[in-house]
Amino acid sequence: MxxxxxxxxxxxxxxxxxxxxxxxxxxxxxxxxxxxxxxxxxxxxxxxxxxxxxxxxxxxxxxxxxxxxxxxxxxxxxxxxxxxxxxxxxxxxxxxxxxxxxxxxxxxxxxxxxxxxxxxxxxxxxxxxxxxxxxxxxxxxxxxxxxxxxxxxxxxxxxxxxxxxxxxxxxxxxxxxxxxxxxxxxxxxxxxxxxxxxxxxxxxxxxxxxxxxxxxYPDGHLPLADELGVGRELVFELIDAAFMQRRKTLHAALKKIVPAEAYDLSGIDPTRRGETLTIDEFVRLAAAVRRARD
Structure with missing residues (x-):
């Protein structure tokens, strides 16, 4: 001992x-x-x-x-x-x-x-x-x-x-x-x-x-976020909004945050619900939001 x-x-x-x-x-x-x-x-x-x-x-x-x-x-x-x-x-x-x-x-x-x-x-x-x-x-x-x-x-x-x-x-x-x-x-x-x-x-x-x-993760967070240049705040904002009304489609739940073209840019179907998205998909959507805003 x-x-x-x-x-x-x-x-x-x-x-x-x-x-x-x-x-x-x-x-x-x-x-x-x-x-x-x-x-x-x-x-x-x-x-x-x-x-x-x-x-x-x-x-x-x-x-x-x-x-x-x-x-x-x-x-x-x-x-x-x-x-x-x-x-x-x-x-x-x-x-x-x-x-x-x-x-x-x-x-x-x-x-x-x-x-x-x-x-x-x-x-x-x-x-x-x-x-x-x-x-x-x-x-x-x-x-x-x-x-x-x-x-x-x-x-x-x-x-x-x-x-x-x-x-x-x-x-x-x-x-x-x-x-x-x-x-x-x-x-x-x-x-x-x-x-x-x-x-x-x-x-x-x-x-x-x-x-x-x-x-x-070794860098403290999802590696994909660095690849796409996306920060935690925007990703978490999307997550919170998507799950606040989890029965709604992404298009309906995120309409105040996500411009329509962001769905095309990210390849994510706007008729899906937030509860079906992986963290990678939330990050890809956040990256598309940033591109659409720029």
Whole structure:
């Protein structure tokens, strides 16, 4: 075990720490704490975290996953919105894995407000991975916000509600393919990485959970966008408009943004619906819009 000697949290540890810290899991913060060491080890293994890696964890809660990440020899920046939980985390690491305490930094803030400026450990282009049991109600905005603001975020393995996992990894034409699916595809490739049972949480949620793994494109976004000279803003504007009225044709949903000749230029049929378009097609359409406007 060496420098990473220590142990992970079991159900009794979690309940004791919560009681000592005066923490009751809240719906407001979407808190469901993992009480099974096997599950957090599996997440870290799926994420491919090894010694020396820099890991961002959002919503560390009482520290189950934090300890499993630290066990590998990696460094962790844990971002926790709930003040008593944030204060307690370093004490838990000091108790269960004292040799790893120097590799943990805790930031008490809302992950949606994070910028490189207030995350100095990861903000200067440092390459890092996100490994987290994300709060269910804000999982998608957190992922998309971090990818937008942190160029160094190169991959993630997150546990989310199964329905959210399906949506993030969905492909064109399926009922659950939507704005998050396409926007995530702008940055890289996402796929489902397995289910997680309800019994590994306290309190047990009334929904199933699943893992999503994601690998970012080397340049940070879809290579085709650079080839065609198209930026994220216009592409995302088209995506938002197309899915706002997903039953409408592109011609109807995008009439305020897309000139008619852009469909000819891009070779995309205006009678299709936005839910049938791949990210490549949205990029091609955006490039055609730019050409038509010039």
């Amino acid at each position: 060496g420098e990473n000697s220590g142990r992970l949290l079991g159900a009794a540890d979690i309940r004791r720490i919560a009681a000592e810290a005066g923490v009751t899991p809240t719906k407001k913060f979407g808190q469901n704490f993992v009480i099974d060491p096997g599950t957090v080890r599996r997440i870290v293994r799926e994420a491919g975290v090894t010694a020396g890696d820099h890991v961002l964890e959002v919503g560390p809660g009482l520290g189950s996953l934090t300890l499993a990440i630290l066990e590998t020899g990696a460094s962790v920046v844990a971002v926790e919105i709930d003040p008593p939980v944030a204060v307690r985390l370093p004490k838990t690491v000091a108790e269960f894995m004292p040799d790893a305490a120097g590799r943990l930094a805790v930031v008490n803030r809302d992950a949606l407000t994070l910028t490189p400026a207030n995350l100095p450990q990861l903000g200067d282009g440092e390459r890092f991975v996100l490994v987290a049991n994300l709060p269910y109600n804000v999982a998608t905005p957190i992922i998309l916000t971090l990818l937008e603001r942190f160029a160094g975020l190169e991959s993630f393995l997150v546990m989310v509600q199964k329905e959210v996992a399906d949506r993030l990894a969905a492909t064109p034409g399926s009922k659950i393919y939507g704005t998050p699916s396409v926007k995530l595809a702008w940055y890289g490739h996402a796929e489902r990485a397995g289910l997680v049972g309800r019994n590994v949480f306290w309190p047990a949620p009334n929904v199933d959970s699943a893992l999503v793994s994601f690998t970012r």
